[in-house]
Amino acid sequence: xxxxxxxxxxxxxxxxxxxxxxxxxxxxxxxxxxxxxxxxxxxxxxxxxxxxxxxxxxxxxxxxxxxxxxxxxxxxxxxxxxxxxxxxxxxxxxxxxxxxxxxxxxxxxxxxxxxxxxxxxxxxxxxxxxxxxxxxxxxxxxxxxxxxxxxxxxxxxxxx
Numbered sequence: 636x637x638x639x640x641x642x643x644x645x646x647x648x649x650x651x652x653x654x655x656x657x658x659x660x661x662x663x664x665x666x667x668x669x670x671x672x673x674x675x676x677x678x679x680x681x682x683x684x685x686x687x688x689x690x691x692x693x694x695x696x697x698x699x700x701x702x703x704x705x706x707x708x709x710x711x712x713x714x715x716x717x718x719x720x721x722x723x724x725x726x727x728x729x730x731x732x733x734x735x736x737x738x739x740x741x742x743x744x745x746x747x748x749x750x751x752x753x754x755x756x757x758x759x760x761x762x763x764x765x766x767x768x769x770x771x772x773x774x775x776x777x778x779x780x781x782x783x784x785x786x787x788x789x790x791x792x793x794x795x
């Protein structure tokens with residue numbers, strides 16, 4: 636049992652170190668995938684478009700760096716900026732969303748990349764604290780399992 640807990644502890648430790656070391660690559664990869672999702676955005680119900688809409692609605696953001704990122708997409712030439720960028724759904728017309736100068740007043744102007752990464756970084760202390768707590772419990776479990784094993788081994792040779 637102690638060996639199994641030790642193995643799990645080492646796997647979690649390695650995962651944490653790898654996540655910390657490669658955090659910049661994770662950010663770069665996220666930014667490139669968000670750019671791809673914007674480029675391939677469409678109205679059909681594919682999961683990438685739904686993810687972009689959910690991020691924009693939830694974090695009150697638009698585009699990758701800012702709302703003007705949509706200008707370089709095929710979707711913008713057909714329909715303008717998506718409605719998920721609108722501050723108020725009632726006050727957003729399709730004509731306003733096709734004109735960047737009018738849209739600036741009606742949509743969220745901040746980009747989603749900075750908001751997503753800053754939200755993740757702000758929650759990292761919570762994740763690290765929970766992980767540290769779980770690791771402490773695992774270490775206590777390993778120590779107790781070793782003590783129990785030692786106790787069983789010592790008592791096995793006693794005369795009854």
